[in-house]
Structure formats: structure tokens, C-alpha cells
Amino acid sequence: MSGKYDVMDDTSRLILHRTPRQDVAKGITIMVKGEGVRLTDKAGNSYLDMEAGITRPVHIGYGRQEVARAAYDQMCQLHYFSPFGYANEPAIDLADLLARITPGDINRFTFECSGSEAVEAAMKLAKHYHYFRGNKACFKIISRKGAYHGVNGYGVRALGTVMPMRQMMEPVAPGAVYVEPPYCYRCAYGLAYPDCDLKCATDIERTIEFEGAELISAFIGEPIMQGFGAVSPPREYWPIVRGICNKYDILLIIDEVICGFGRTGKMFGVEHFGIQADMLTMAKGISSGYVPLGAVGCTDKVMELIENFLHLHTYGNHPVACAAGLKNIEIIQSENLVDNSEELGQYFLDGLKALEHHEIVGEARGRGLWLALDLTADKKTRAPFPMNRIANLISRAKQLGVIIKSMGCALEFAPPLIITKEEIDEALKVIDQCIAEEERNMRI
Numbered sequence: 001m002s003g004k005y006d007v008m009d010d011t012s013r014l015i016l017h018r019t020p021r022q023d024v025a026k027g028i029t030i031m032v033k034g035e036g037v038r039l040t041d042k043a044g045n046s047y048l049d050m051e052a053g054i055t056r057p058v059h060i061g062y063g064r065q066e067v068a069r070a071a072y073d074q075m076c077q078l079h080y081f082s083p084f085g086y087a088n089e090p091a092i093d094l095a096d097l098l099a100r101i102t103p104g105d106i107n108r109f110t111f112e113c114s115g116s117e118a119v120e121a122a123m124k125l126a127k128h129y130h131y132f133r134g135n136k137a138c139f140k141i142i143s144r145k146g147a148y149h150g151v152n153g154y155g156v157r158a159l160g161t162v163m164p165m166r167q168m169m170e171p172v173a174p175g176a177v178y179v180e181p182p183y184c185y186r187c188a189y190g191l192a193y194p195d196c197d198l199k200c201a202t203d204i205e206r207t208i209e210f211e212g213a214e215l216i217s218a219f220i221g222e223p224i225m226q227g228f229g230a231v232s233p234p235r236e237y238w239p240i241v242r243g244i245c246n247k248y249d250i251l252l253i254i255d256e257v258i259c260g261f262g263r264t265g266k267m268f269g270v271e272h273f274g275i276q277a278d279m280l281t282m283a284k285g286i287s288s289g290y291v292p293l294g295a296v297g298c299t300d301k302v303m304e305l306i307e308n309f310l311h312l313h314t315y316g317n318h319p320v321a322c323a324a325g326l327k328n329i330e331i332i333q334s335e336n337l338v339d340n341s342e343e344l345g346q347y348f349l350d351g352l353k354a355l356e357h358h359e360i361v362g363e364a365r366g367r368g369l370w371l372a373l374d375l376t377a378d379k380k381t382r383a384p385f386p387m388n389r390i391a392n393l394i395s396r397a398k399q400l401g402v403i404i405k406s407m408g409c410a411l412e413f414a415p416p417l418i419i420t421k422e423e424i425d426e427a428l429k430v431i432d433q434c435i436a437e438e439e440r441n442m443r444i
């Protein structure tokens with residue numbers, strides 16, 4: 001049946017599209033094959049994937065048969081049994097591996113089907129933590145404006161304020177509290193680092209006092225932030241946030257859904273900042289997208305008084321997903337992909353910095369293989385670059401065979417961690433060309 005369709009235009013009656021209607025009308029590309037960092041679509045066009053599957057899970061690249069075999073073997077052995085009252089070996093083995101590679105004392109794990117579910121579980125766990133310590137009223141969660149933590153109820157609560165999704169889903173679960181993000185290029189306070197004295201971090205304390213510390217269960221944030229495009233905070237930011245959470249007995253949930261498993265040049269993003277999280281949420285790179293898998297890890301301190309974590313769903317701790325995740329992490333380790341992310345990330349960043357001479361490029365930034373070019377309509381005022389022009393840039397790059405995407409008014413890059421220098425050079429050439437063309441178009 002699939003042979004009938006070349007673009008999703010024809011199939012849009014069949015698939016509930018998650019794309020603006022006008023883009024569906026133009027025709028949505030159907031990808032049919034992936035190998036390494038390259039994709040082929042139904043019409044036979046080939047692409048260099050600089051976004052690891054757009055949502056950025058594909059750390060080990062496409063077409064890895066080792067992972068397929070691990071999933072196949074587990075399906076033949078035991079494809080499913082209840083996560084309630086029973087355990088399975090792949091889930092135990094994966095928890096054991098994660099306990100060894102996650103930073104600090106994170107050593108208890110639960111496995112979910114996505115990042116959104118991991119965030120949901122972590123937030124429920126935070127509520128359990130306070131409940132079993134006698135604080136039953138605690139229900140608020142602090143996140144940063146512009147953050148994204150998934151599509152489920154609690155995650156939507158923590159979406160921040162930029163995404164139209166939140167407005168669509170309002171009213172969100174009560175208890176959402178937002179603070180300013182550490183987005184230095186366009187600081188919400190109009191300050192400049194280091195003279196700002198990290199106001200975006202220290203101000204959190206004032207928010208807590210205003211909201212009532214006894215009502216706040218957790219602070220959630222990505223170590224390096226997706227919103228606005230690969231925003232890495234100053235090195236003092238997370239230690240200050242950690243200190244404030246300690247002072248008010250608020251759990252710190254570090255959302256590693258994108259950063260985890262080598263994306264930023266360390267196995268986990270939080271390692272750049274030398275702090276201990278109370279919980280980590282993980283997904284994407286945990287399985288490189290071969291199977292749906294998410295996880296929450298927490299310290300003993302979080303679990304010690306919780307009698308029973310009331311979060312039950314059919315596919316928790318799924319043996320096939322855990323077996324595939326295990327094999328994927330083994331590949332990340334045995335092929336030194338975290339080091340590759342650090343080294344080639346620096347190489348790529350140097351190449352992007354060389355594009356800062358363009359009049360629309362405000363700042364090149366990021367860590368490891370998670371990088372961005374923040375675009376601006378005016379370098380002096382740092383005015384945002386028009387969204388329609390960013391869309392032109394992205395579709396031109398696709399025409400030239402390179403897949404990239406935008407976050408806010410930044411171009412974002414997050415290739416598979418197996419990428420080579422030659423492939424980065426190929427992408428840089430196309431990015432440079434697309435920016436130059438867009439600049440010319442703007443002058444006409």
C-alpha cells in the first residue's frame with residue numbers, strides 16, 4: 001500500500017498530521033531509508049541529517065543492525081510481562097548500567113516510553129517525596145520561560161511561555177511557576193554577563209519566597225536549554241540554583257532528554273556544571289530512537305520514604321525497549337561517541353563562528369554536537385530575525401540536501417554523534433550559502 005504515495009499530501013486523509021496545514025498542502029517528504037548520517041526519501045533524494053532525526057534522538061546513526069538484533073532476540077526470549085509486582089532482566093541490566101554512568105548518586109530507575117512520560121513520572125515522584133515526608137500540600141513546580149519538557153499534563157505545565165502549545169492546552173495543571181531563562185544573548189533583564197551577577201539564577205529565590213517554599217516540590221530545567229537554540233548558561237548558574245533548592249528543600253530535576261548520552265560532549269549535560277541532581281529525566285539518545293524509551297533516575301534520598309510509587313502503566317520497564325537501549329549505550333561507549341561529540345562539536349562550532357561575519361548572524365554557540373546560530377535583523381539591537389525568512393533558509397538547505405531546523409530565531413544543529421569532519425564541512429558550506437542567499441534576498 002505504501003507504494004502508492006510519494007508525498008504525504010496524498011496520505012493526509014489517513015495520517016493525523018502534526019504539521020501546519022499549509023505545509024501539508026505543499027507536500028510532506030516521506031523518508032524511506034537511513035544509513036549512518038544520511039537519509040533517502042521516497043523520490044530518491046538524499047540528505048545529510050544535521051538534526052539527528054529532527055527531534056534529535058539518533059545518536060548512533062541510522063541502520064544499526066546490532067540494536068535491531070538485540071530487540072529481536074529479546075522479543076523471541078520474552079517480549080513482555082507486567083512491570084507491577086515483577087521485574088525483567090533487560091530493565092535491571094539497563095538500570096545497573098545507568099547507575100554506573102549517571103553522575104553522582106543517581107541509582108534508582110524507572111523506564112517509560114518517552115521523554116514526556118519521564119518528565120511526568122519525575123514530577124509525580126517529586127510530589128510523592130514531599131507527601132511521604134508529611135508535606136501533602138506541595139504542588140508547585142518551577143521551570144524557565146521558553147523551556148520545553150514534553151506534552152503530557154505536568155510537562156505542559158512546565159512548558160514555559162514561548163510555545164503556542166501551552167496556550168492551546170490551557171488551563172494547564174495548577175502550580176506552574178516560571179522564572180527567567182539564562183539566555184544571555186537576549187537577557188530578559190537587559191544585563192550582560194558577568195556584571196549581571198547571575199540575576200536569572202539569584203532571582204529564583206525571590207520567586208520562591210513569593211510563591212511559598214512549602215508549596216514548591218521541584219525545579220526542572222535542562223542543563224543546556226533547547227528554547228532559543230542550544231543555550232548554555234554561565235558556569236555559576238547551576239551551582240546557584242542547586243544552592244537555592246537545597247536551602248528551601250526543593251528537588252532539582254535535571255531534564256537530560258536532549259543533553260543525555262553524549263549530545264553536549266559529556267555523557268550527561270549536568271556534568272558540565274559539577275552539581276548533583278536529585279532526579280534525571282532521560283529519553284532520545286537512550287535508545288537513539290530505535291525504540292520508544294524514556295527513563296527517570298533518582299537518588300536514594302528521593303526514594304527512601306516513598307512506600308509505593310503510584311505510577312502504573314502497561315509498558316513501563318518494557319523488556320524490548322530496555323534491551324535495545326542497553327545495546328545503544330554500549331555502542332555509544334565502545335565507539336567513543338561522547339569524545340567525538342566533544343571534539344567534532346568544537347570543530348563544528350569553530351566553523352559556525354567563522355559565519356559570524358554575516359550581517360544576520362548574531363551569535364554562534366552551543367556545546368558538543370548541539371549548536372546554534374542565533375540570527376538577528378539588527379546586530380546592534382539583537383532584534384529577532386523574521387520567522388518566515390528562517391523557514392526559507394531551512395527549506396533552501398533541504399533543497400541542497402542538508403536537513404537543519406530552527407529554535408526560536410536560531411538555526412539549530414544536532415547531528416548524529418558518529419558524524420565526521422568531512423560531513424561537517426559539507427554542511428557548513430551549505431549553511432554559509434543559504435545565509436548568503438537570504439541576505440541577498442533581503443536586500444532586493
Ligand SMILES: Cc1ncc(COP(=O)(O)O)c(C=O)c1O
Pocket residue numbers: 055114115116117119148149150151222226255256257258283284
Ligand atoms: C528537554 C525535553 N524534555 C522532554 C521532552 C519530551 O520528550 P518526548 O518528545 O520524547 O516526549 C523533550 C522533547 O523534545 C525535551 O526536549
